[in-house]
Amino acid sequence: MDTMRERFASVTSRLLDEDPRLAVVLAEIGKDGFTDAAQRHPERVVNVGIREQLLVGVGGGLALTGLRPIMHTFASFLVERPFEQVKLDFGHQGVGGVLVSAGGSYDWPSGGFTHMAPGDVGLLDTLDGWTVHVPGHPDEAEILLRQAAAAGDDKVYVRLSVQANEAPRPVDGARFRTLREGRQGVVVAVGPMLDPVLAATEGLDVTVLYATTVRPFDAETLRAATGAAGEADVVTVEPYHAGTSTRFVNEALLDRSHRVLGLGVSRQELRRYGQLDEHLAGHGLDPHSLRERITGFLGR
Template identity: 50%
Template structure:
């Protein structure tokens, strides 16, 4: 998948539209299934590839069923909508139609945990990763910058199972070539290992200023890079993982990676699923302890500082 010029100036969602059009031009089996969300954005793609952009309307359960049927017929379906309408609302269909039958499909969400809190709890979904983990093995990608969206989407649509790409309005200031399952070392230290997932990297870097910690960056959380974590934990097996969704979602995979050595784990993420507040994404980050100050305070307390 080509990296088009100017991607750095787009949002993740806009970079996704560019990448999908590129993918559909290369793969005649590529089909997009929509549930009204982003239908206007795909108008040009629909004209260029007639019959390969299917909008089922506000029927998310049907969208998953249609994707399952397409997959059974040899197509590579991609289903796109807001995270709660993609994972939570049609969860039974994701479980039975896709996972149970061992089908290939790519799910791409927007909205993340609380990107648009003005819409209320209906558009918030910090639970998505935990729900997918409950269904078994899948590939899960969390880009942290628009330039990372295209390469990660190509990996997702090239897979042989259910893949999930989680887009967000939050993003890091710089892209990193972290497109495979291997984590990238951003900073080295000896007191602890801090894993920053996707758009959390900038906040983690600022929170880690002055701390003797290793910072790893990942955009692929399933499968989890146990080898890189074990290597980074050479000096300390105190591990902090900072994720932009339900706190503790990745603690089981970290536990498994370090199962044969003594260790401590702190999982930072969304700790309160429902704050009963609107506000802005930044205000929700602050309330969840996922702003720079909150992350720094949690790491320092974990390290006894």
């Protein structure tokens, strides 16, 4: 199976052939995936070098000319480092574009904390109007990338990761998908957290919702899953900072008695970088740890 990032390069290269409005902006990282596309469309594949603020600035400028820019690099260099440009060159200017990240929260542990971005979605939550997709499989990433490219002038962030679920699920770029139904609580698994959540909740009387589009937050499906009466218990399991979506759960259930447990990446930096699976365990996101935390919460 190819990775989400490999799928991004192949799909976007084809989209450049199909849609003359699209342009790709790179900051050195990922350029090899667009070698052929750059030869075919030299005016619409731009590599600005290791200048991430310029990456977003150029994307904003292209958007002002009527193009649909797709900007790509590691999440820490795409959202965190050039955040001012994201805020001003897109939000303030009132134009749209597509940010496509790689690296996730800790996909490349040996790269160190400079290449980790567990706060990216929370940072975008401070801005208005961003759609955020978090696919859990390359097939899902392709569908969401195609939607993002064709999404008029919307502002879209597509968060790619080397973490992936074994099998894809149908995605529509809007709604959560109900994979299990139960009576003792609701667990919302985001993107690549689905397989660990399914393993952790095996045999438990809980509803499992699968979220690949987290902004806008699908309050309607969550409300339906919690039922109309009684106290609702909700657990969110996200591949970025723990509790990032807690506010949205609270808003969705404002008129109901409820409790929320937000699981995800902790704020504490793990300085012994190790391997990806060690980071998952270190943040309590492996199936064993998730089961203990979920059952402890639901056991009241």
